[in-house]
Amino acid sequence: MTLYHIRLEMARNKDFPEGNVNRGYDITAPLDGEGHLDAAAWKRNPAASAVVRFWDGERAALGHLVHNRGGWAFDYDPTTLADDESGFRLSNHVFRAGEYLSIRDHGADELHTFIVRAVTPAG
Template sequence: MSAQAAFHHVRLELAREPDHPAGNPGFGYDLVIPLDGDQKLDKAACQTQARPSRVRRFRNDATEAVGRLARSDDGRWFFDFEPGEADDEFGFRLDDERFVPGEYISIRAADGVPHTFRVMTSSPIDLGDA
């Protein structure tokens, strides 16, 4: 990737699951993450960018938590909302996923329950000098 990563705003919404047969557009995540040309996580940019990736978890369209995308010592990607590990939410093979509309992303909540989310939007953003 170039010296300046291509950051994208990606919106994930809960996909169909037993308790939500139609999914739930009011529960999900807004991500600001660097993606490569294949629309996959730009791993190098995630580790070298001065601006960290951002994660916002929402429920009923209200912000529940704001954090960052981080990588564990064993190479797994997770959403880190507070210091410590109690609230960490791990993605399943996030470095292999394409963040394009229609794709599905699996995330294990802090309570250990996995959920599947659908990529609803993914659009490049200009972070400017902010």
């Protein structure tokens, strides 16, 4: 399984017209040859996939990339669903620099748009 480091940063929006490099995610995950999240590779070793949420100087949240019937999500505490952040149709997104995707903030119905800043082999 080939793992990649994926850097997401908040894209421009009404609150941040230039975007915000201090809000985003660092993800370690397997990607297929086209740049999609690779569910088959993830299933062989789910513990290898991780996510770090950074948010304007708050303490970083450490979690895992999870995949279930609802799709892909970021899970920061496996004992509860309340902290999960789900991606909007992440299975369809290509993880390539310059692409955009949306993630639903935990505890809110709000979707935030992020830009993929970098995708590099992990390790």
